[in-house]
Amino acid sequence: MRKKFLHGLSKLTALLSVFVLVGMSFTARVAAADEPYDTYNYDDREDLTYTPSAYEPIRSIAGNGLKYKGESIGNFVTPQDICYSDDGNLYLADTGNNRIVVLNNGMTEVVNIIDSFDNNGVKDSFKSPYGVCISEKGQLYVADSQNHRIVVLEKDGTLVRIVENPVSQSLDAGYVFVPLKVTVDYADRIYCIAQNMFEGIMVFETNGEFSGFFGTIDVKITLWEKFWKRIATKEERSKQQLYIPTEFTGIDVDADGFIYATNIDSAGVQAVRRLNPRGEDVIKKGENKNVGGDLWVNGQSQYAGASQITDVVYRNKGIYTLLDRKRGRIFTYDHEGNLLYIFGGLGTQLGTFNTPVAIEASGDTLVVLDAYRAELTVFNATQYGSLINDAIALRYDGDETLAVEKWREVLRLDENNELANTGIGKAYLTAGDNKNAMKYLKLGMDAEYYSIAFRRYRNQVLADNLSYILTGAAVIIIAVVVFVRVRNKKHGKGGEKA
Numbered sequence: 439m440r441k442k443f444l445h446g447l448s449k450l451t452a453l454l455s456v457f458v459l460v461g462m463s464f465t466a467r468v469a470a471a472d473e474p475y476d477t478y479n480y481d482d483r484e485d486l487t488y489t490p491s492a493y494e495p496i497r498s499i500a501g502n503g504l505k506y507k508g509e510s511i512g513n514f515v516t517p518q519d520i521c522y523s524d525d526g527n528l529y530l531a532d533t534g535n536n537r538i539v540v541l542n543n544g545m546t547e548v549v550n551i552i553d554s555f556d557n558n559g560v561k562d563s564f565k566s567p568y569g570v571c572i573s574e575k576g577q578l579y580v581a582d583s584q585n586h587r588i589v590v591l592e593k594d595g596t597l598v599r600i601v602e603n604p605v606s607q608s609l610d611a612g613y614v615f616v617p618l619k620v621t622v623d624y625a626d627r628i629y630c631i632a633q634n635m636f637e638g639i640m641v642f643e644t645n646g647e648f649s650g651f652f653g654t655i656d657v658k659i660t661l662w663e664k665f666w667k668r669i670a671t672k673e674e675r676s677k678q679q680l681y682i683p684t685e686f687t688g689i690d691v692d693a694d695g696f697i698y699a700t701n702i703d704s705a706g707v708q709a710v711r712r713l714n715p716r717g718e719d720v721i722k723k724g725e726n727k728n729v730g731g732d733l734w735v736n737g738q739s740q741y742a743g744a745s746q747i748t749d750v751v752y753r754n755k756g757i758y759t760l761l762d763r764k765r766g767r768i769f770t771y772d773h774e775g776n777l778l779y780i781f782g783g784l785g786t787q788l789g790t791f792n793t794p795v796a797i798e799a800s801g802d803t804l805v806v807l808d809a810y811r812a813e814l815t816v817f818n819a820t821q822y823g824s825l826i827n828d829a830i831a832l833r834y835d836g837d838e839t840l841a842v843e844k845w846r847e848v849l850r851l852d853e854n855n856e857l858a859n860t861g862i863g864k865a866y867l868t869a870g871d872n873k874n875a876m877k878y879l880k881l882g883m884d885a886e887y888y889s890i891a892f893r894r895y896r897n898q899v900l901a902d903n904l905s906y907i908l909t910g911a912a913v914i915i916i917a918v919v920v921f922v923r924v925r926n927k928k929h930g931k932g933g934e935k936a
Contacts, residue, residue, distance in 0.1 A: 475790060477489055499541075514813070517530055537551055566584040578590070579621075587600050601628065608650065751797050768782040838864070845865075863876075867887060867890065876892055879891055
């Protein structure tokens with residue numbers, strides 16, 4: 439009877455455990471039920487897990503809802519890029535209308551429209567301005583694509599200089615310069631993504647002189663592909679894929695001058711690079727060694743194929759966000775390459791997109807530009823998203839104690855958040871509390887830091903008990919010596935009697 443009772447109790451316990459796990463998953467889905475898309479992340483086994491929503495869509499902004507000098511500015515037409523300035527204004531490249539539209543901080547009013555400028559006494563205008571950015575000096579850089587130049591203006595539209603017709607032996611004869619995206623570092627060096635330029639990002643010095651290429655992505659060819667390429671006929675080779683470097687798609691720069699550049703990665707592993715001043719990629723890839731959007735392992739994914747990352751925005755404290763044009767996803771990472779949260783999607787509801795092309799950030803607000811719909815979508819961080827952002831920022835600054843408080847709040851909202859457990863574990867590790875560090879790092883499934891905590895804890899235990907261990911060893915050695923001498927003495931006496 440007792441065995442039956444225990445057996446039944448164990449089955450009931452197992453069943454309740456299943457209900458709890460399902461319930462937690464259901465709670466996470468309910469928390470994001472108001473959003474028109476899934477909000478999720480990946481666990482240590484690279485399985486998709488649903489999470490509370492980190493960001494929520496607030497509103498969309500179309501051109502026909504805005505006025506300038508009392509009149510509607512009309513619809514945007516295939517806009518391609520956006521950029522925030524230090525004063526909070528948002529600059530939008532209204533490509534099809536050949537103009538730059540400047541919105542105020544709340545994006546409720548049009549501050550200025552720049553569609554022409556004085557060029558040595560002659561009225562000049564844009565032709566398909568594709569990319570836009572603001573330098574630290576507050577100057578406006580426009581990738582004036584079909585005029586084959588980069589135009590530099592003051593914020594009021596006064597011409598500073600024009601960069602055009604790059605000349606170099608490394609450029610093909612008859613090369614036509616078509617700039618698409620542009621950014622500027624603290625030294626006013628210009629980094630430009632140009633159409634059909636596979637050698638890398640084009641770099642222009644402060645005076646506008648072309649100085650070379652930056653951060654070229656080499657395509658790796660397998661031995662099998664090399665073999666078939668060697669034995670193939672001329673006709674077969676002409677039909678094979680050209681093994682040329684990959685084009686970049688989006689670009690941004692941080693305060694230290696590191697360039698963040700995105701590209702389409704068919705392997706779904708690395709779609710963003712952090713390039714140092716020498717053009718070397720120094721990005722960190724986190725536990726799963728992946729900064730490519732949705733995980734796509736061994737050619738398989740929870741979704742159909744790898745993400746297609748089209749833009750990047752560096753935010754602050756090492757946090758950066760990627761925009762996926764294939765599924766409309768928004769992915770955010772920290773400076774260690776950990777995936778923080780995912781949201782967004784394709785569709786017709788607020789918060790979804792048709793053709794997302796650019797992303798910008800201002801504090802905890804994210805703005806996404808949709809070229810097809812010709813509108814902006816504004817997202818604000820939820821409590822869950824703000825807590826994660828704050829915790830990452832505090833850890834980045836070395837303030838582990840306050841970071842732990844934020845991570846505990848994250849766990850209150852999402853008790854399965856591995857990153858929060860890892861964050862608490864790392865804080866304990868920094869503080870020297872290796873035992874608690876092991877506990878939370880195990881919950882966070884962080885094998886690398888768990889090993890460090892375990893090693894330190896083992897050494898600590900040995901150090902704390904070294905005197906006892908040595909005393910015990912000495913006692914054992916003395917006891918053995920005494921025992922051997924006594925035994926030998928007894929055996930010696932016995933021999934004399936015999």
